Amino acid sequence: MNLNGLNDQQVEKSRQKYGSNKLPEPKQKTWFNFFTDGLKDKITIILIMMAGVFFALAFLGVESFSEPVIILAVLAIVSGINVRTNLSIQKSNNSLRAKTAVRYCNVIRNGSVVKINKDDIVVGDIICLEMGQEIFADGYIVEGEIAVSNAAINGETKECKKHYISGFKYPEEITTDHYTDETCVFAGTTVMSGEAKMLVQTVGINTVNGDTLVKMQTLEPTKTALDIALDKLADFISKWGTVAAFGGFLIATATGILEVGFREYFSGDVLQIIRTIAENISVALTIIVAAVPEGLPMIVKFVTKMNVKTMEKANILTKNPSKIPELAYVNYVCTDKTGTLTTGVMTPKEIITGDMKSQKINKDNLPEILKENIALTSGSLFDEKGKITGGNSIDRAMLSLLNQSEFNSILTQNPKSKKQPFNSQFKYSAFSTSCEFGDTSYYKGAPEKILSNCKYRLENGKIVEMTDEDRINILSEIYDLTTKAMRCIAFAYNMEALEENVIPEDLVFTAVIGVQDPVRKEVPDAVKTAKEAGITVVEITGDCIETAVAVAQEAGIYEKGDMALTDAEFSGMTDEEIKDIIPRLRVIARCSPTTKLRLITLAQELGYSTAMTGDGTNDAPALTKSDVGFAMNSGTDVAKEAGDIILVDDNFASIVKGVKLGRTFMHNILMFLNFQLPINYSLLAMNFLYPVFLTGSFLTSALILIINIIMDSLNSLSFGGEPPKDEYMKEQPLKKGEGLFVNGSKKHIAINACIFSLAFGLMIFSPIKHLFATEAAGLSARFALLCFMAVLNGFTLRTDSRNLFKGLSKNKLFYRIAIGIFVGTIALVQFGGSVLHTASLNLTQWLAVTALSTIVLLADFIRKTMKKRRNK
Template sequence: MWNGLNNEEVETNRKKYGTNSITNVKSKGFLKLLLESLGDPIIKILLIALAIKVVFLFQDSNYFETLGILIAIFLASFISTISEYGSEAAFRRLQEESSKILVKVLRNGKVIEIPLEDVVKNDIVVLQSGDRIPADGYLLKGELRVDESSLNGETKEAKKYPPINVNNLQDSHKLYRGSVVYSGEAYMLVCEVGDKTLYGALAKEVAESAPTSPLKLRLQGLAKFISRIGYCGAALVTISYLFSVIVIDNNFDPNLIMNTLTDFRVMMDHLIYALTLSVTIIVVAVPEGLPMMITLVLSSNMKRMLKSNVLVRRLVGIETAGSINVLLTDKTGTLTKGKLEVNEIISADNIHYKNTKMLKQNKKYYEEIYHSLYYNNDSKRNELGEVFGGNGTDRACLKFIEEDKSINRRIIDKVPFDSKEKYSSTTLDNNITYIKGAIEKLLPNINYYLNRYGEEKILLNRKSLSNIADGLTKKGIRVLALCYTKNNKSLENLVFVGLVAIKDELREEAKEGVNLIRSAGINMIMITGDAKETASSIAKEVGLLDKEDLVLTSEELSKLSDEEIKKIAGNLKVVARALPTDKSRLVKILEEMDLVVGMTGDGVNDAPALKKANVGFAMGSGTEVAKEAADIVILDDNILSISKAILYGRTIFKSIRKFIIYQLTVNMCALILSIIGPFIGINTPITIIQMLWLNMIMDTFSGLAFSFEPALKSYMYEPPKPKSEPIINSYMIGEVLFTGLYSALICILFLKLPIIREFIRVGEDYKYLMTAYFALFIFIGIFNAFNARSERINILANLRKNKVFIAIILFIISVQIYLIYHGGDLFRTYGLKASEFFIVLLLASSVFPIDFIRKLFLRRHHLKTGV
């Protein structure tokens, strides 16, 4: 027998070969995350605008505008960093659970328990049923059945036994980190630890760079779009200003115009001021509140999603989930419970026994079933009655049959299950051998059957048993045949006892989750290691498979070229007998089709595909490597939680669009006033302090208000947005232009129409008129927020579901009223009469009927043309 390593050898091996820790992808520090957030396309524009403003700071003395941009950049970047840093910390806490696993090793002649990370090369590990193998190694003594599915995707248990042989995955003498012992006891010699294990090698693939998210691509497009608007606006303002001071101010006199053009000092003053104006227009055009709003909406939804068992590791993963076109999903544990259960036992005379109570109605028949299930089984019950050890089938059988102390037999001999022979057997002290295995293997040797009364009868029609088994298999049910023989353990003259129907039942919410995801226009493809018939049956049961849809095996898939797969991708619903490489290949092909791909996985073998997918969903019960590769962790392994992630993603995209409409409308109004103003004698009548308050409304408060828009189930009945669709569509451009033009028109008419002065006092230095104008401008913005948040004609739809929006609007209105009457010289506000205030509200509220007419026209146009 072995003594194991001594303390000195442990330290020597640790220094020489390293520890058993897996090097995870290095967590990004707070500073690195903060710097990365500055790479946001909109923030880049703001940084350029900030640099220009700093250059001209002493020329225009607009400290507040410069400070406002700086604050907008800081808040957006800081909040984004805080959220992602906190999310990463939560994930790390989740990972720490794995490091608490204790391992039994032989050291200094004694078996001791040590943390998993303390295992070193050449340690001798003691393995028992239920243990997770801590490192790669070879079996020294004993026999095991292990589950290697987390490494290779194979659901079939692998049998392991000594002595040492070749070094590959089919090697029945080698054990791999991450595998789980189903049954048996053994000693293992550790040959590789940490990153040098197969588990560690697969984990390195997680470090590959993830694809660019649809949101980032759309924001890059938005940045270019806004830049063009800003540059065009700046050029128009510069031209209009220079035309005004050079031509209009000189009454179109050619001589005076030439004098101005030739006066170097005067022209330099005009050019510098024109350049300052153009910079202001560029700054006005940029929605500086957008980065912060996106951060707020992602962060707030991240917290809401955590309550729905969805842990978001990367903020951008939320929005990407809403853009998914195709979802590649596992079956076991996601669509099904992940636990095999015996549904029923069926006798040869087609009696269906749902439980032990029904079986006990016929004592002799019950005893033979008990012998077959209880004794021909590698699983055990502990003192608490919990079933452990053995494989999934054995555990399911033992859970079905209740322990009966009145039946007490002794096992004389046992033949374990063999994948080639497809059966296991146990001989008891009554000299009867009980056999459990595949019906197709045992059927040719069955000559008798046991009826419901426990009487042996001659079997005249083997086909009847085969038909029952085939019918169950087509329903996705695994079938085992129970037989016995009194003929010296051979398979001759078998007596058929019954069929055991075993199934991994669907999760209760699986059908609802699949229905929601499919109704969202998302193509779901189930990838499973099950046989084609079983996979098809489960896909039909869960509502995934229609008549025209395709079911392919891994072998059939491998025979198709990438181009052929692209042609059938829309109808492909199931890949059976799948290999880990099938997932990565499908992700690559689907992304080449410009589709947004979601991928679920739990094993180490899933990690590369999870990383390559646009959004990876790791299961909470999965391996740490899978979770590291994923963008989102589904804590309850529930398909319904994935549908919630998709819904939240779509809600976020909707919220971002609503905010963009709102802010660009205000910016458009200001832009139009700046361009047209010089021609009609209007310089923007908003002071710097007033503009600062306006920016607070537009950026901070409105961003917060739109961040809490409700996740409406109706969003799940819309098709996913194509990757190529810009964040600003034609509908949004139309609304921004229409409402922006109307708002600017109201402002111009308010200042220029003589009739307005009949209802509102002008006052000394226009103080009352300017007070009213400031109120009008702000209330137009407030009321437009209602128009922007709903595409419906009813602007109050679902308003109660966003209480934050209501609270913020009421707060803004309250502060604005206070400023009107108490702002004084600082805000250039000197109060209004009740009648004057009413006129202001009436004019501002005209945006409601105008927008109503616009929506009504578009709705009727859509009904008539379908466009």
């Protein structure tokens, strides 16, 4: 076969015929798509229906056009925020894809090896593969031999050997059987050992990787816990609001009949009867207006937008903003080890030399024979800038013990006669050099493989015989290193020529080096915070059980009494057995992606709200299945597409930050409901009862809409500026299905609604009523009182302290909006006139309204004082 590769003209023809290797990006939504999506919200649908009815009443002359115009205005505001938020998130996602899409590989073109972007690969290219490299297209081996990990596409941890087969023909249709055949290789997989060249057969969306990505992009996201809770709230409000409205219609009709008689009430022509009925419908509609928290969709969208930006600052990119509140429910986090709990950078820490004692490594005092072994068996090298590149993490860690001049000198003085790349089956690599003094072969590999073939050991520069006792002592030292989360690599040599796949039994043991991927310094505190927040953390890793447990102990995940399993042990258990141990399970070693999916599924069946991390293509099902999927920024395109949230820094601590922000989001939403619903319930009661005892309306529909949409929504938006608080991570996670009324919210809302109603009762039935003799003055006073009480109630809700100004400097938006609402209320009353049917109030009347509104502060002070005494 011609291995000179394609020329420039052939590359262009291939690209035109078979397409690009660039994987497709998700279909971009326009502002109109986001606009129509926002109109599907249940409360928004209620608002649209109300606007239609108000327009009909306005055309009949029963109502003014101000009510439907105000409703349409709020719909425009909510939709605008929704569109801007989603367009901003889409832009951030595109930016991240652009940053992570640039990866390179070596291909042969025009007879020379050139480095190109993976997106520029075409069918017919010959790609040079080496250990540690990700494969970016589908094809087959045309020269050399490698072992690949297919875990990213089929979840199998066992490495597959691939080599050239003469006369091989690439299959027309790829099945899962081809993943493990002798010669086909696929995009998304990784070269674990060896060197080879592959001929590209399919690129882009036609690859196995690309096909999975396209399927992922067509999946519809499931509803989140907040979506479900909001739908339940909307159903509750629409159901009981309708019942109250129907009751209000019957009362208005009955009252009218009792006043003038049935025959007189329905006298007149058809149009007059319609107008009479329409007036009663207007009363009923006013009750619905009072019941519905029209500002809720806007506050949810606004707080979402603020949290997306906050998360970006914390190295968290939210692809699916609706999953931000879902983080408040998460109580079970499955996390990868390498790069997430640890730094992802292997570092040599300790060395066991021929004297059989481990000690801290000193790279300035290494035996010369060990330096030669490191340099000659390494798959890594120094680039022109003196940086270590190529190979795997172990090779790069070992080569860090040498400087560039030492490395180059050793390579020059020891010309290669034969080399055997690392092979997962034999678990070692070797290099042989020949000179005038004879042959020397260097071996590097798994300690159990190398040590079992060592007849001698190098002690203080002298070769001495290795006894069985010596070997046991060294293995004991190695075990101690593995319990410190170190991975051990053994080195040996002999004075013979290398024989491929045969390891001689007369090796001279040189050393064992323990390398460690250290736990990130911020992880132990993050794990501690997660535990205090009621979150179970499980480490899932491909490492051996000893290393996995050691890292979990250092991170604070694994403690005495906890359970650690290997993948094989986990797979051998029934679903019921696994469910029994899930509360104690903290580590799964040698874990496969299929085990991830099974664990998440069983945990969810037990009622856990789960989060899963992943970076491989085959992690996509587990990421999708989990309640919140955290994809690693360093992971595959498919994993990032499957994830809801992308960790830009791959750091576990960022997951905990995300949970804290998710809980902040929910606290802000709950504060809004505790703020808004007492207003709605008191309005509902007053609008229902006021016509029974007095004539006229408690408040007009226009004024209620101004309170619910403009005043209250503005005040509620200030809750979105409340910063994350440490105390949120001392609470237990929210429970799935419990709705939005948690932590005594129902009681709190009911008490506040009663306090509001009491204030209105004092204004209407006490001697204070004489200050507001006219109907217009009374209407204005009731409107102003509700606005003032709402603002003061906001101050009581934002802190558990009796000092209502505590922490206020961290949310300047709050007091600015509060001042604005006070000023705006006065302006609407004084200058609303005929449009709002209000009348200006004098100073005495304003002082009375202000004094009466402070009943909210008095009630809050009493409540917090009693709570503090109970907690002592």
